[in-house]
Amino acid sequence: MSAxxxxxxxxxxxxxxxxxxxxxxxxxxxxxxxxxxxHHPDIDIRWRTLSFSLTTHDQGGVTELDHRLAAVIDTIATEHGA
Structure with missing residues (x-):
């Protein structure tokens, strides 16, 4: 998840x-x-630039669920050539 x-x-x-x-x-x-x-990310769309923010609000920070969704987002972005 270096990105x-x-x-x-x-x-x-x-x-x-x-x-x-x-x-x-x-x-x-x-x-x-x-x-x-x-589990729903905050997403900011600026033309072709997408900014994603992940946190588990009811847990007060980053959890395993955020890391799993981050991996899903990475896969989707790669599938679309981003």
Whole structure:
């Protein structure tokens, strides 16, 4: 997970998609998986730049669930060429 950094109690990663439609597809795929996991990231979309923030609010910080979702996000981004 070298692309992820921990900032206090939050894991963060920025992803550059090839273009805006691909960025939206990445977000859509992440949304589906996050819903399945019942764990939802904060996502900021700036054209083709996606910024993800993960934390488990009810646990007060980063947990194994955040690391699992980070791995899912990495896989989705790779599948979309980001």
């Amino acid at each position: 992820w950094t921990q900032d206090g109690q939050v894991l963060r990663r920025t992803i550059e998609a090839p273009d805006f439609p691909t960025a939206i597809r990445i977000v859509d795929d992440v949304a589906v998986r996050a819903e399945e996991m019942n």
